[in-house]
Amino acid sequence: MITEQLLLIKWQSLDTEKKAKVLALIDDLIKDNEENDSEPLNYQPKTELGKKLWALRQKSLGSQPLLNNWDEVEKELADRRGGIRE
Incomplete structure (x- = not known):
């Protein structure tokens, strides 16, 4: 089973509150990834x-x-x- 299918199956088993938490976590991960892509100014x-x-x-x-x-x-x-x- 591919990752996207597994995620969808697990996503469908969550209640609305937990889905909101997952979306917030994904937003944080994307933000962290974008910050890591930029050059650190204090390196x-x-x-x-x-x-x-x-x-x-x-x-x-x-x-x-x-x-x-x-x-x-x-x-x-x-x-x-x-x-x-x-």
Whole structure:
């Protein structure tokens, strides 16, 4: 049985209050996932090599604080190829 089917079976056995708790938990997990995807602003490397690499990375980014996500990379590739997507 695939995960989605198993989740649906278990979901259907819950009462309304517990379904609301599950939805709130899912919202929290999604929020946590989005926060983890963004670069931590207070990151401090621990080793000397890490510090050198972090400084090079910060310098190379310049004023662009975040790198492109996968969708933005695909869009840029398509734009460079004249609108053709793979």
